[in-house]
Amino acid sequence: MAGRDLRALFSTNDRGLEAVEAFTNRQLQWELVAAALSEHLRLINESAFGVEDLERPRHNVMVFHGVGGIGKTTLSRKLEAALAGADQRPAQWGEPAWSGQRILPVRIDLARSAGTSFEDVILTVRAALAELGRPLPAFDIALRRYWETQHPGEPLEEYLRRGGLAGRFGKAMPQQMQSALADVAQALLLPGTVGTAAGALVGSLTRALRERRQTVRALAGCARLADLLEADPDLEALSFYPHLLAWELAQLPADKRVMPVILLDTFEDVGDRTHRDLERLIQRVVWLMPNCFFVITGRSRLQWADAALQGQLDYTGPAAWPHLALPAAIPAARAARPPHGHARQVLIGDFSPEDCDDHLARRLTRDGEPLISEEIRQVIAGRSHGLPLYLDLSVMRFLEIRRTGRSPAPADFDHDFPALIARTLSDLTAPERHVLRSVSLLDAFDLPLAARAAGLTHEAPALRLIERPFVRQDPFGLWPYHLHGLIRSTFRDADDHADDRWSPRDWHQAAQRTLTALGEQWTAGTSRDRRLLVGCLRQGLAIARDYNLDLDWLTDAAWTYVSDSVWEPVTPPAPGARAPGTPADALVELLSTLTRRQHEHRARTVSRLTAVLDADLLPADLQEVALYYRAKALRDTGRAAQSRRDYQQVADQGGRLAPAARRGLAHAARLAGDFPTALAAAQNLGWEGRHQRVLGDLYWLQGQPERAAAAYLAGRTEAELHGKAGEAAHSQALRAFAIALYSPDQATAEIDLAHQLLTGLNLRATTINVRRAELIRDAGSDSVDDQIATLRTELDIAGLNSLTPAIELACAFHQAVLDDHTALHATLTRLREHTSDEDHAYFVDIAQFMADVPADQASGVRWLDSEQHIRSRWRGLVIARQAHLNAGH
Structure with a gap:
C-alpha cells in the first residue's frame, strides 16, 4: 500500500x-465505506427499487471531508485500490461484507490543476464501463450525437487518447459506441455508414420510439430516452445522460451485473458558495445514477441536504439526502430512510x-x-x-x-511551515481569511466573538468560516468553535507570505479588538457567571500578555476571580522563564501564583509574590492583592512577624482588602494567644472580614465546639448569600471539624457536605481541614495513626507549616481518648517544637487539658475564660468520646 x-x-x-x-492505516474510514456499500447493495437489490424512480430519496453518496493536508486524496486512492481487488487491500482492513457482487471503482480528480471538465467526468465514467465488453446503446447514441455537435471535426478517439483515458481504460469505448450505432441503424433499416450520420440516426430512432415500433423494443424500455434525444445536445442535456447509463446498467444480465463506485476527489475545487454551476451538474449525475455509489472527498461538508440551497441545486433538503443531513434536520417519520443507516458526512480525523x-x-x-x-x-x-x-x-x-x-x-x-497557511487560505474568500486570522488569537470562539474580533458588523464571513473542516466544534463548550491546533499555531507564529498578510500593526489592532470583545461578553454575561469569567480571563490574559495591551477590564475581572476564592487555573503557560516586563505579564504571574499555591510549597508562593511586588508594574489595587496574599503565605510558613507587617500595610491602605487584612491581624492575635484582642477585633470585621469564621476559630479553642459550629454555620450562610463558593466550603470544613469534636456521628454528614461544596474548587488548605475533621471524628480508632502520617507528609510537601500544630493537636486528642500517655508525651514534644516561635503555644496547654495532666510551664495565653474552665471543657470532650466508644462496643 x-x-x-x-x-x-x-x-x-x-x-x-x-x-x-x-x-x-485508516481502518475506521474503510469500515464506514464497507458498511455503506453493503447497505447500498441491499437497497438496490430490493424489489421496490427502480433506477428510473426520480422521487425516491438518495442514499448513494458518502463524504469524507477535512482540513487541507489531512490525507483525503491518499484515502481516495487507497479506497480505489482496495475496491479494485483484495490484493490491493491492507490485511487489517478486513474482508468486506458483500460477496458475489462485482465492484468497479472509478476515481476522478476534480482539482483545478488536473483540468477536469464536466465532459471529462462523463467520459471517464463511460470509459471505465468499457470493461463490461458491450455497448450501452441508449447512452452511447446520445453521447455520440452530443460529441458531433459540440466537437465537430474532432474524433472522440483522439480526445480520449490525448486526455489519457484511452491509456487508462483502453480503446474499447469508441468501438463499443460505433457498434451501438450500427446495431440501431440495422434495426431501423437505415442505409449508409452510420458513423457519419449520427444526427439522422437519432431522428429516426426518436420517431421509432415515439411510434413504439417493435424494432426498437430493447430501447423502448427507457422511458425518457426519446426526450433526451429530442433535447438540444448541449452541456445541460449531457448532465442528464447519466440517467441513460444507470438504465443500461440495470439491464445487464445477472452474471454481468456490476456496481460502479465513483470516487470524486478534491471536491472543493468544483466551485464555491456563490458559483455552483459545475456542482449542480455533478449533483445531477449522482441523483440520476442511484444504482451507483459515490465517495466524495473534499475540504468541506456537502451542503446538499440544506433546504436553503433550493434553486441553486436541483435536489436539496434532508428529504432528498437523508444521510447527508445533520441529525436535527432529518424528518423523524421519514419511512423511506433505511433503518440502519450510517452517517455519511465523515470528518477525517488527525x-x-x-x-x-x-x-x-x-x-x-x-x-x-x-x-x-x-x-x-x-x-x-x-x-x-x-x-x-x-x-x-x-x-x-x-x-x-x-x-x-x-x-x-x-x-x-x-x-512552522508557511506552506500550511497557503494551503489553508487557498479556497477562502478575503473576508473569511480576515476572520480566520482574527480568531487565531482565540482558544475558542462563537459567532459574535469572531465577528467582533474581526471588526465586522455582520457575521456572514464567520458563518461561512465555521463550516470549514479546520474549525472544530464542541457543542458543550463555553464557546463552541476552535481552530485545528496546528492551523492556529501556524497562523500565530509562522511568516505569512500571502498577498493579504497582516502587518504587526494589523495583528496588534486585532488583538485589541479581541480583548475588548471578550470584556464585553464578560460584562454582558448573566449574573457575571463564574464559567464565563474564567473563560474570558484565560483568553484575555494571553492576548494582553502576548501583545502588551493595557489591562482594561482584566483588572475588574481579576478582582472578581480573587474574591470568589475558587482558584481554577486561568493563566496561560509562560512562554519561558522571565521576569514580568509589562502589567499583563505581572497580572499573569500574580494569578498564576495564587492558583499554583494550592499545589506548591508556600515558600515558593512567597518568592513569586515578592517578585511581582518588586516589579511594581500592577495598578495599586492589584499590588495590594499581591501584598495581602504574601501575608497569608508568610503566615502559612510560620513567619508570623513578617506576615503581620504585610497585613498591617494592607489594612492601613484602606483598600478593598483592608477588612480581610484586619481579619489577618485578628488571626495573628489569636495565633499569639491574645484571645481578648482577637475577639475585640472580630466584633468590627463584618461580613467582608469574615467575622463569623474568626469567632468560630476563637470559640473552639476555648473548648466550646458547639458555639464554634454555630458561628461557622452563620459564616457559611453569609457566604452562600453573597455567592462565595470558596468561603462557603471553607466555613463548612471548619464546622465539620468543630462538630466532630463533640458529635462524631453527626460529623459524617457535615464532612460529606464539605466534600460536596469542595467539588470543582481548588482549595488545598480547606481540603486538609476536612481531613482534620475526619481525623477527629475517628479519634480512638485504629485508622487514625495512618491518617496522621499521611497528613504530616502532605503538609510538608505543601509548605503549610501553620496547619501542622493543628494536626498534632488532633493527634493529642486521639491519644488522650486512648489514655496513651507515652505517645502523648512524644506529641507534646513535637508541639513544643512547632510552636517555638510563640504562635500556637496554647496548643501545648490544650493537649495537656485533654489528658488532664498538669501544665509544666506557663504559656502566657490570655484565655476568654478562666484556665480552669477551659481545662474542664477540653477534658469533658475527651471523656464524652471515651463514653461514646464504650457504648459502641
Missing part, C-alpha cells in the same frame, strides 16, 4: 535511501501520535531501518497535531538539512 515518493527521491543523492509514500511515528518511520529508510531518529520523530509528531501534511513537510525539511551536510537534530523541527 505504499508507492515511490518521487519528490523525496529527487531531493537527495543518497541512493541507499528508500523513500515511500507511507499510508497510515493521526494519533502512534500513527504519526509509524508514518515518519516508514517514509525514509535505509536497510530497512528508519532514517529519522526516534527523538526527531517525537518532536515532529508533537508539533504536527496529527496533520499528515505537516509530517510530509517535515520529511522534506529533514532531507533539506541533510543536503547542507549537517545531521538533523530535534531542535530543527520546532518549526
Whole structure:
C-alpha cells in the first residue's frame, strides 16, 4: 500500500535511501465505506427499487471531508485500490461484507490543476464501463450525437487518447459506441455508414420510439430516452445522460451485473458558495445514477441536504439526502430512510501520535531501518497535531538539512511551515481569511466573538468560516468553535507570505479588538457567571500578555476571580522563564501564583509574590492583592512577624482588602494567644472580614465546639448569600471539624457536605481541614495513626507549616481518648517544637487539658475564660468520646 515518493527521491543523492509514500492505516474510514456499500447493495437489490424512480430519496453518496493536508486524496486512492481487488487491500482492513457482487471503482480528480471538465467526468465514467465488453446503446447514441455537435471535426478517439483515458481504460469505448450505432441503424433499416450520420440516426430512432415500433423494443424500455434525444445536445442535456447509463446498467444480465463506485476527489475545487454551476451538474449525475455509489472527498461538508440551497441545486433538503443531513434536520417519520443507516458526512480525523511515528518511520529508510531518529520523530509528531501534511513537510525539511551536510537534530523541527497557511487560505474568500486570522488569537470562539474580533458588523464571513473542516466544534463548550491546533499555531507564529498578510500593526489592532470583545461578553454575561469569567480571563490574559495591551477590564475581572476564592487555573503557560516586563505579564504571574499555591510549597508562593511586588508594574489595587496574599503565605510558613507587617500595610491602605487584612491581624492575635484582642477585633470585621469564621476559630479553642459550629454555620450562610463558593466550603470544613469534636456521628454528614461544596474548587488548605475533621471524628480508632502520617507528609510537601500544630493537636486528642500517655508525651514534644516561635503555644496547654495532666510551664495565653474552665471543657470532650466508644462496643 505504499508507492515511490518521487519528490523525496529527487531531493537527495543518497541512493541507499528508500523513500515511500507511507499510508497510515485508516481502518475506521474503510469500515464506514464497507458498511455503506453493503447497505447500498441491499437497497438496490430490493424489489421496490427502480433506477428510473426520480422521487425516491438518495442514499448513494458518502463524504469524507477535512482540513487541507489531512490525507483525503491518499484515502481516495487507497479506497480505489482496495475496491479494485483484495490484493490491493491492507490485511487489517478486513474482508468486506458483500460477496458475489462485482465492484468497479472509478476515481476522478476534480482539482483545478488536473483540468477536469464536466465532459471529462462523463467520459471517464463511460470509459471505465468499457470493461463490461458491450455497448450501452441508449447512452452511447446520445453521447455520440452530443460529441458531433459540440466537437465537430474532432474524433472522440483522439480526445480520449490525448486526455489519457484511452491509456487508462483502453480503446474499447469508441468501438463499443460505433457498434451501438450500427446495431440501431440495422434495426431501423437505415442505409449508409452510420458513423457519419449520427444526427439522422437519432431522428429516426426518436420517431421509432415515439411510434413504439417493435424494432426498437430493447430501447423502448427507457422511458425518457426519446426526450433526451429530442433535447438540444448541449452541456445541460449531457448532465442528464447519466440517467441513460444507470438504465443500461440495470439491464445487464445477472452474471454481468456490476456496481460502479465513483470516487470524486478534491471536491472543493468544483466551485464555491456563490458559483455552483459545475456542482449542480455533478449533483445531477449522482441523483440520476442511484444504482451507483459515490465517495466524495473534499475540504468541506456537502451542503446538499440544506433546504436553503433550493434553486441553486436541483435536489436539496434532508428529504432528498437523508444521510447527508445533520441529525436535527432529518424528518423523524421519514419511512423511506433505511433503518440502519450510517452517517455519511465523515470528518477525517488527525493521526494519533502512534500513527504519526509509524508514518515518519516508514517514509525514509535505509536497510530497512528508519532514517529519522526516534527523538526527531517525537518532536515532529508533537508539533504536527496529527496533520499528515505537516509530517510530509517535515520529511522534506529533514532531507533539506541533510543536503547542507549537517545531521538533523530535534531542535530543527520546532518549526512552522508557511506552506500550511497557503494551503489553508487557498479556497477562502478575503473576508473569511480576515476572520480566520482574527480568531487565531482565540482558544475558542462563537459567532459574535469572531465577528467582533474581526471588526465586522455582520457575521456572514464567520458563518461561512465555521463550516470549514479546520474549525472544530464542541457543542458543550463555553464557546463552541476552535481552530485545528496546528492551523492556529501556524497562523500565530509562522511568516505569512500571502498577498493579504497582516502587518504587526494589523495583528496588534486585532488583538485589541479581541480583548475588548471578550470584556464585553464578560460584562454582558448573566449574573457575571463564574464559567464565563474564567473563560474570558484565560483568553484575555494571553492576548494582553502576548501583545502588551493595557489591562482594561482584566483588572475588574481579576478582582472578581480573587474574591470568589475558587482558584481554577486561568493563566496561560509562560512562554519561558522571565521576569514580568509589562502589567499583563505581572497580572499573569500574580494569578498564576495564587492558583499554583494550592499545589506548591508556600515558600515558593512567597518568592513569586515578592517578585511581582518588586516589579511594581500592577495598578495599586492589584499590588495590594499581591501584598495581602504574601501575608497569608508568610503566615502559612510560620513567619508570623513578617506576615503581620504585610497585613498591617494592607489594612492601613484602606483598600478593598483592608477588612480581610484586619481579619489577618485578628488571626495573628489569636495565633499569639491574645484571645481578648482577637475577639475585640472580630466584633468590627463584618461580613467582608469574615467575622463569623474568626469567632468560630476563637470559640473552639476555648473548648466550646458547639458555639464554634454555630458561628461557622452563620459564616457559611453569609457566604452562600453573597455567592462565595470558596468561603462557603471553607466555613463548612471548619464546622465539620468543630462538630466532630463533640458529635462524631453527626460529623459524617457535615464532612460529606464539605466534600460536596469542595467539588470543582481548588482549595488545598480547606481540603486538609476536612481531613482534620475526619481525623477527629475517628479519634480512638485504629485508622487514625495512618491518617496522621499521611497528613504530616502532605503538609510538608505543601509548605503549610501553620496547619501542622493543628494536626498534632488532633493527634493529642486521639491519644488522650486512648489514655496513651507515652505517645502523648512524644506529641507534646513535637508541639513544643512547632510552636517555638510563640504562635500556637496554647496548643501545648490544650493537649495537656485533654489528658488532664498538669501544665509544666506557663504559656502566657490570655484565655476568654478562666484556665480552669477551659481545662474542664477540653477534658469533658475527651471523656464524652471515651463514653461514646464504650457504648459502641
